[in-house]
């Protein structure tokens with residue numbers, strides 16, 4: 001069974017390997033997964049990913065957000081799969097063929113997540129890019145449309161905000177993984193920063209999130225390990241409630 005800490009994905013949003021390794025050593029026992037993004041991967045590459053995997057039991061989420069012609073994405077994803085990471089991302093772009101190619105390249109060795117609509121994108125941006133109504137008016141509908149494309153292509157899940165997760169789970173079911181950034185603990189005293197559409201860890205779990213990407217509330221805390229433990233305790237509280245509810249009465 002997944003432990004509370006396994007729901008926490010910590011993004012290694014640092015420019016180089018030394019800072020990344022310090023954070024991995026500090027947090028390896030308190031989070032379930034480390035997310036490596038473009039900045040760190042361009043600098044430190046597969047070698048750092050292998051180092052993280054050897055450093056402890058935490059998994060790796062390689063967030064490269066691939067987007068290219070299908071054959072290129074397939075070949076890139078096959079290389080990603082060689083690294084032994086747990087999640088990898090691909091944009092839900094214009095064609096389902098690209099997503100299918102990503103899944104084919106993964107060959108069941110890595111779970112492919114679709115990135116639906118970036119949270120930095122506004123309805124005006126989408127309209128300018130040529131999307132028609134209702135998608136240019138209501139990004140939630142665009143998220144659902146792109147999630148359907150990801151599901152139909154065989155992706156294991158998507159990245160979405162805590163405000164969208166309930167709708168995603170209702171339509172696509174429990175098996176379709178929802179990974180949620182934009183998490184801010186209620187009592188953490190941490191600013192929303194540049195995140196919009198934020199939810200607390202407990203809210204995200206109640207709505208059905210399978211993994212929570214939580215960066216600054218942990219990294220910027222006076223004691224990052226303690227911050228991760230407090231978040232895990234909050235998650236555990238919700239898991240206990242859910243298990244109590246699903247226990248048959250005797």
Ligand code: C5P
Pocket residue numbers: 011013035037118119120159181182183193195213214215216217
């Ligand atoms: O918790 P914090 O805001 O620091 O987390 C930032 C991380 O969440 C970054 O690694 C960023 O890539 C990721 N992310 C995001 N918004 C999305 C998707 C991912 O902030 N829509």
